[in-house]
Amino acid sequence: MIQEVYTLTIRELKKWLSRRGTFVVSLITPLFWLGLFGKSLNFAQMFAPTNIPPQYSSLISKYVDQQLLNLFGTTSYFTYLASGMLVVFGFFQSVFGGTNLVFEKRLGYLNRLLMTPTPRSGIFLSKVFGTLIRILFYETVLILIAWGLGIKFKPGLTVVNILLAGIAIIFVAIGFVSIFAAIAFNVDNVEIMFAIVNLINLPLMFASSALFPLKQMPSWLQEVAKFNPITYAADIVRYNLVGTPISNYLLSWIILIVISITLFVIGMLVSINAMEKA
Amino acid sequence: MKQMETAIEVKDLTKKYGNFVAVDHINFTINKGEIFSLLGPNGAGKTTTIGMLSTIKRPTEGDAYILGYSIVKQKYYVRKIIGVSPQDLTADDELSGYENVLIMAKLFGYKGKEAEDRSEWALKFMDLWDSAFRRVREYSGGMRRRLEIAMSIVHNPSVIFLDEPTVGLDVQSRRHIWELVRELKKNGTTVLLTTHYMEEAEALSDRVAIIDHGKIIAIGTPDELKAKIKGDRIYILVKENDQLNEIINKINDIIPNSAIKIDNQILVKTESSSELLPQLIKILSGYDVVELKVVKPNLEEVFLELTGRELREEEGGFDRFKYMRVTRGARR
Ligand SMILES: Nc1ncnc2c1ncn2[C@@H]1O[C@H](COP(=O)(O)OP(=O)(O)OP(=O)(O)O)[C@@H](O)[C@H]1O
Ligand SMILES: [Mg+2]
Numbered sequence: 001m002i003q004e005v006y007t008l009t010i011r012e013l014k015k016w017l018s019r020r021g022t023f024v025v026s027l028i029t030p031l032f033w034l035g036l037f038g039k040s041l042n043f044a045q046m047f048a049p050t051n052i053p054p055q056y057s058s059l060i061s062k063y064v065d066q067q068l069l070n071l072f073g074t075t076s077y078f079t080y081l082a083s084g085m086l087v088v089f090g091f092f093q094s095v096f097g098g099t100n101l102v103f104e105k106r107l108g109y110l111n112r113l114l115m116t117p118t119p120r121s122g123i124f125l126s127k128v129f130g131t132l133i134r135i136l137f138y139e140t141v142l143i144l145i146a147w148g149l150g151i152k153f154k155p156g157l158t159v160v161n162i163l164l165a166g167i168a169i170i171f172v173a174i175g176f177v178s179i180f181a182a183i184a185f186n187v188d189n190v191e192i193m194f195a196i197v198n199l200i201n202l203p204l205m206f207a208s209s210a211l212f213p214l215k216q217m218p219s220w221l222q223e224v225a226k227f228n229p230i231t232y233a234a235d236i237v238r239y240n241l242v243g244t245p246i247s248n249y250l251l252s253w254i255i256l257i258v259i260s261i262t263l264f265v266i267g268m269l270v271s272i273n274a275m276e277k278a
Numbered sequence: 279m280k281q282m283e284t285a286i287e288v289k290d291l292t293k294k295y296g297n298f299v300a301v302d303h304i305n306f307t308i309n310k311g312e313i314f315s316l317l318g319p320n321g322a323g324k325t326t327t328i329g330m331l332s333t334i335k336r337p338t339e340g341d342a343y344i345l346g347y348s349i350v351k352q353k354y355y356v357r358k359i360i361g362v363s364p365q366d367l368t369a370d371d372e373l374s375g376y377e378n379v380l381i382m383a384k385l386f387g388y389k390g391k392e393a394e395d396r397s398e399w400a401l402k403f404m405d406l407w408d409s410a411f412r413r414v415r416e417y418s419g420g421m422r423r424r425l426e427i428a429m430s431i432v433h434n435p436s437v438i439f440l441d442e443p444t445v446g447l448d449v450q451s452r453r454h455i456w457e458l459v460r461e462l463k464k465n466g467t468t469v470l471l472t473t474h475y476m477e478e479a480e481a482l483s484d485r486v487a488i489i490d491h492g493k494i495i496a497i498g499t500p501d502e503l504k505a506k507i508k509g510d511r512i513y514i515l516v517k518e519n520d521q522l523n524e525i526i527n528k529i530n531d532i533i534p535n536s537a538i539k540i541d542n543q544i545l546v547k548t549e550s551s552s553e554l555l556p557q558l559i560k561i562l563s564g565y566d567v568v569e570l571k572v573v574k575p576n577l578e579e580v581f582l583e584l585t586g587r588e589l590r591e592e593e594g595g596f597d598r599f600k601y602m603r604v605t606r607g608a609r610r
Contacts, residue, residue, distance in 0.1 A: 007384040015372045112368035112429070114334045116385045117357040277336070 004122040005129065008113075012130030030089045030142055034082055034149055072213060072244075082146040083242050084210035087169055087234045089142060090135050091205070094173035095197055097131025098180025098267075102193045105184070120275045124181060124268050131177045132170055139169060154243025161240040168236040168256060172229050175260035178267025185274035210234040229263075232256040282309040285437055285468035286331070290340035293326050293492075300326045302492035303340065308470060308485075310436075313463050315479040316472040317577060318489035324472035325365050327489075328441045331470070332362045344437055358386070361435035363426040365442045365472075371414040375406055375425050378414060379432050386433035400432040404458060420451030424458070431462065438462065440471040444478060456482055476577035488581055495584050504575040507583050510551040511573040512558065514544040517566035528561045540582075 016022065072080040104110045113123055143162070147153070154161075180197070187193045205211065207221055208230035214222050225231045232252045238244040246252060286308040293301040301323040308314040316324045329335035331342055333353040341348055347355040369378045379400050383393040401410045404424040409417065417425065423443060430438060440459065444452040452475075459482055462469055473479055479486045480500045487497040496503055516525065519542055526544055529537040533554065537546045548554045551572045562570070573579060 003387070003389065004385055007381055011370070011373070011377075011381055014377065015370065018372055108364060108366040108368040109370060111334060111364060111366075112362075113385070115332045115357060115360070115362045115364075116382070117354055117387075118385045 001119050001122050004118045005126045008118075008123065008126030009129045009133070012126065013133060016130075016134055026093070026138060027141065027145075029092070030085050031145065033085055034078075034146060076150075076152050078150065079152045079242055080213075080238070080244075081211060082149070082151045083238045083244075084208075084234045086139060086142060086146070086165070086241075087172060087208075087230055087237055088205050088210045090139060090169040090173045090233075091176055091230055092201070093135045093138060094131055094175075094177040095180050095201060097127065097134065097173075098177045098182075098184055099193055099197055101127060101181055101184035102187060102190055105188065106190065114275060120272045121268065123275065124178075124271045127181050128174060128177050128264075132173055135169065135173050136166065139166060151242075153241055157241065165237040165240045168233040168240075168253075171256050171260040172233040175229055175263035175267075178264040178271075180267075182267040182270035182274070185271045204228060204230060208234060227259075229256050229259040232259075284308070284343075285310040285312070286314075286342065286344055286470065288327075288331075288340075288342040291327065291330060291337055291342055292339035293323070293330060293335060294338040299492050301330070304487075304489070304492070304494045306487050306494060306497060308468060310468055311463065311466055312484045313459065313469040313471065313482050315483040315486045316470070316489050317474065317476060317479040317486050317581070318472075319474055319581075321491075322474075322489045323492040324474075324489060325441055326492075328362070328364070328439050328470070328472060332360060332439055333357055358433075359436045361430035361433065361438040363423075363430040363438070363440045363443055365445065367422055367426060369414050369422065369425050369429060371417075374411050374413055375401060375417065375421075375428070376410040378425065379410075379428050382429045383432045388433070396432050396434075400428040403431065403461070404428040405454070418451075420447050420454065423447060423451070423455060427455070427458065431467075435467065437468045437470070440469060442472055442474070444473070444475070452478070476581070480577055486577065488577070488584065490581075490585050496580065500577060503577060503580045507547075507575050507579050509547060509549040510575070511579055512546040512548060512551055512554070513569070513571040513573065514546065514558075514562065514567060515542065515569040515571075516544075516562075517568055521565055525561065525565060529558065532557055532561075 101110070110123075114120075183196060184193060187196065207217075207224045208228045209225065210230050214225055214231070217225065232255050235244075235246050235252050236249070236256065239246040239249060284307055286306075288304060288306050290303045290305060291301060292299065292303050304323075304327065306314075316322075316327060318324055326335065330337045331344065331349055333349055333356050337350060341350050343349070344356050345359055347359070349356050369375070373381075376397060379397040380393060383396045383400075388396050398407070398410075401407045404427055406421060406424055406428055409421060414422065414425065427438075427440065427443065430440075443459070444455050447455070456478070459469060459471070471478075471482065483500060485497065485499050486503060487494045488503070489495070496506065514525070516522065522539055522542070522544060526537045526539060529544070529546055533548065536548060536554075537544055539545075546554070546558070555572070558570075
């Protein structure tokens with residue numbers, strides 16, 4: 001079992017490394033968001049009227065900062081967005097990691113695997129591991145880029161903080177790669193698969209604290225966001241990297257882990273069932 | 279004659295898709311070391327049969343035993359002893375041939391050096407060692423087919439399934455693969471292959487089962503099957519189709535019930551073409567004959583005799599994705 005999972009995970013990574021283009025393309029979306037959206041949404045400047053005597057302008061900017069601090073837990077929306085994007089990016093990559101299987105199925109490779117004695121769970125797990133390793137790599141690159149673009153890390157940031165943020169993202173990814181692998185095992189049509197991805201992706205991203213604070217949302221959306229592991233991961237990442245206060249740190253972890261493991265177990269069972277069914 | 283041992287025993291194997299019966303209670307036995315062909319047109323149920331035997335499709339009814347292991351109840355053991363080269367290409371074209379084969383070796387439990395040695399052996403066996411480290415994307419159609427077989431023999435399976443191993447290849451590549459399949463047999467491997475090329479079934483097989491619409495309609499050695507049709511067949515194609523019946527009547531006046539119409543041709547069945555030909559030529563001298571063809575008994579004729587249809591007349595639905603897979607191979 002270990003040998004099979006290892007072999008198939010290495011295959012995933014080899015394919016990934018041999019596709020030089022994908023690497024760049026995969027980073028474009030988050031860069032786009034960070035660079036254009038995050039950087040240009042400068043609330044402090046937006047709210048500062050231009051024809052105001054200089055002595056007041058510092059007062060106003062202080063006021064705006066205070067408002068931003070209340071709203072986002074940091075005075076820079078870029079910092080808020082960048083930390084959220086780390087989670088969203090991990091989420092997207094995990095979705096694509098699972099979706100990938102539709103192609104593998106279409107191209108006959110999955111059939112080839114199913115004819116070997118490889119445990120069905122191993123086929124599923126190699127998908128999960130392959131995706132997680134890719135995500136860890138991309139997240140490292142992304143965090144460096146965010147740093148370059150001026151994300152305001154909390155004072156006294158430690159390696160442990162960064163690792164904890166990474167682990168939170170990994171948990172989100174485990175949950176979603178499992179669920180999307182399970183869906184992919186049951187869908188044959190590429191178009192239908194992407195329709196499902198689109199249907200789920202954007203709402204999940206917006207119904208979370210990744211891009212905007214829950215406080216700013218209509219109450220029904222807040223309720224939805226409370227079941228969204230992205231919310232908890234984003235809160236934990238922000239707490240660790242930016243220092244944004246969190247209402248109950250331990251509880252956030254517990255909820256995140258419970259949701260992720262649940263999705264993982266469901267995803268694995270459904271996937272194995274689909275492989276055995278035929 | 280020495281006692282034959284059974285490698286594959288198929289019992290009432292059936293697969294239904296909804297109400298459609300793709301494979302209908304088929305029965306056959308394959309001996310150890312035999313090359314056995316399933317010959318049939320598109321949609322006959324060959325791939326469905328291979329799918330069930332290789333444990334990835336669950337039979338609706340019936341069972342089959344590979345070296346005694348049930349394909350329904352002992353899937354894991356079956357998977358360990360079979361090698362499958364599916365109709366659709368499966369190799370990962372972003373990796374090299376060697377990487378593809380090595381992955382298979384490892385999935386079958388070989389480790390480190392042994393896995394590498396096995397892979398090298400399989401690639402050399404299939405005459406692919408020279409291109410082993412090139413990306414599969416750069417392989418020709420024939421090479422890709424051979425790679426599929428290399429991937430399925432790396433673990434030295436006792437039984438190997440080849441689903442249309444030469445489909446879409448030119449004569450030379452096809453012959454090359456035939457040679458290699460014969461080599462496999464020499465090594466003691468039992469081979470079940472499917473094909474809709476009658477030359478292939480005839481050239482390779484010890485025994486052939488002709489399958490049509492999910493049913494096996496004849497089974498035996500190529501010679502036994504050909505013995506089912508006595509004598510030769512003469513095909514006549516004339517320019518004016520409305521003259522067909524007239525000619526048929528004239529021929530049947532000489533030998534009753536020998537000539538019939540098939541598609542737009544006349545088919546004449548005769549014990550001996552050399553005796554009939556002079557008379558035929560006399561009859562045909564008044565007509566504009568486009569083609570006159572004498573055919574010795576072959577499996578194509580056997581199929582025609584049994585079903586009234588030509589082996590290759592119906593082409594299945596055109597799946598563009600599948601077409602891509604078969605011709606160019608997996609590509610993202
Ligand atoms: N998943 C499926 N759902 C419904 N019908 C199917 C399915 N798979 C195969 N069939 C049908 O079952 C029949 C047998 O198909 P199969 O692929 O076994 O034929 P084949 O003999 O391998 O043909 P070919 O020479 O074209 O490969 C066909 O009529 C096909 O349309
Ligand atoms: Mg087929």
